[in-house]
Amino acid sequence: MIDGDALIPMVVCSTMFAMVFGIVYLYRRERMAMIERGMDPRNYKPKVHNYNTLKWGLLLIGAGLGLFLAFILDHTWLTSMDYDSKHNPSVYFALIAIFGGAGLLISHLVERKDMPINQD
Secondary structure, rough: OOHHHHHHHHHHHHHHHHHHHHHHHHHHHHHHHHHHHHHOOOOOOOOOOOOHHHHHHHHHHHHHHHHHHHHHHHOOOOHHHOOOOOOOOOHHHHHHHHHHHHHHHHHHHHHHHHHOOOOO
């Protein structure tokens, strides 16, 4: 019988192999589809704006605001309500998720406003 310690490396190795195989397969399939349509895959570069810095910046600002607000709530309002524990980790996680999601939503709205409209 195989124990759990020997099973983990086998699962990790097979998962990594499947991921690399899938990426290479999809890359080659995309290139073949471009060739079939008469496009030159070497000259194809999609015109996409790169909003990664905006997305990461707003996500981190939102997470920081959520963490700060959770700290303020935990040390002022929640301690006066006679909770048993000193710290409330659920408040921290919830506010980080809410404000981080709000940052990603703002990033999406900015990206969507800058996208061209397809008029067929």
